[in-house]
Amino acid sequence: MEKIDIFDEEFNAIEPFSTTIDVVHQKGLWHQTFACWIVNAKENKIFLQLRGPKNRIGPNTFDASASGHLSAGEKPIDGFREAEEELGKNLNLTDKTFLGINRNVIIQGSYINREFCHVYIAKTNSPLTDFGLQKGEVSGLFAMNIDEAIDLFAGAVEKVQIDGKVWQEGGYQNISRTVTTKDFCSYHDRVDISGYYLKVMMMAKRYIKGQKPLRI
Secondary structure, X not given: OOEEEEEOOOOOEEEEXXXXXXXXXXXXXXXXXXXXXXXXXXXXXXXXXXXXXXXXXXXXOEXXXXXXXXXXXXXXXXXXXXXXXXXXXXXXXXXXXXXXXXXXXXXXXXXXXXXXXXXXXXXXXXXXXXXXXXXXXXEEEEEEEHHHHHHHHHOOOOOEEEEEEEEEOOEEEEEEEXXXXXXXXXXXXXXXXXXXXXXXXXXXXXXXXXXXXXXX
16 A cells, blocks of 8 residues: 655654555644646646545545645655646646645544645646546546636636536546636635635746746
8 A cells, every 4th residue: 555754743754754645644644745736828727627526635626737645755746747647648747836835734524634735836838638637536627717716716706717628438528617716625724714726826827927936
């Protein structure tokens, strides 16, 4: 079974240094995860993953383009394997930029998630149609206009329309959806409390304008 490194709340490694994912979430141990937000600068779009229905946290909600646990011994940059696993091997991602670490705590009954999430942003020239979807893990991939995303998470508008594709038996189906902030993973914490999603969208805007993103 896959093992992941464990830490204290100050991000110091603690013994036994690594353990299984099940133990991590049973005991609520701090661990490392990875998230990448992929943007298409030419289209002024940011890609959102629709999480699969079997995800224990935020099933059927929107979040980063790709994300996942870092295995024991992996460095944050190694997390880009998750992007390839979830969205396809030929993403042509360029200019990978580190945005910072997002401390994330979610408690759902006996399932406890305490993570240091290493957040990245990266560019692609590929349209959404070039991306694949990892069956079972990813239900869909959508493109959101970055300016509209900023308005949504800043509270200037209540909803926006996004276009994408979802996995269905037999293949992909193109679809449009109208979303609110409540359609996003852990929206109460990441929208109402920490402002995580708004920070990401603002940094995405700086990024596509050629400005150095600030740390979130």
